[in-house]
Amino acid sequence: MKYISGCAALVLGSVLLAGCAGPSLTGTTYSRSEARQVHYVRYGVVDSVTPVVIEGRTDGAVGTGAGAIVGGIAGSNIGGGSGRAVGAVIGAVAGGVLGNKIEASATRKQGQEITVRLDNGETLSLVQEVDGGKFFRPGERVRLLESAGATRVAY
Structure with missing residues (x-):
């Protein structure tokens, strides 16, 4: 027994x-289907970051x-x-x-809610997994990459 x-x-x-x-769900990890796909790019500055939990x-x-x-x-x-x-x-x-x-x-994953003020004045907020324990910081210049309804924040 x-x-x-x-x-x-x-x-x-x-x-x-x-x-x-x-x-x-990090900003630097891509699925196979995302490779070789066009990603629309917008630039902005991180306004705020809030730690969250991704269920x-x-x-x-x-x-x-x-x-x-x-x-x-x-x-x-x-x-x-x-x-x-x-x-x-x-x-x-x-x-x-x-x-x-x-x-x-x-x-369950450690996430971050990132609020970004885009160069055109628009403000967006999205949640993604923390990559290697490194949170984005307010004031950092970032890129938002969008494809097929998914958006990620990257440097």
Whole structure:
């Protein structure tokens, strides 16, 4: 029983770590589909920066699915006969809920709300992930890059 529970925890941890490696939301990371695409550029100066938290994923099937599998396996080792089936179901449900919460926590990111006064006088605010612990600072000259409805702030 201890061996199976230990293996189940190892499998859950591995699957969650692999599944939680989602796309970065920094200003310097591009998806494959963004490469070789035109980005409209505007220039401005950072007016203010506010630290924010970007919520973790709760729509992913990885955490829920992995948790349910591991919970079901662990739960099926409890009791005997029909008790094993009940244990498997309860373990799967509890594991799914726990796996979902672990995935949400593991994918939560430190973000920054950046307010930029553009050269044309317009003021924009957007949120993006903090890149390497480095926040933008008021007074810095930046570029806003826009493509396909997504905008990022970059130097």
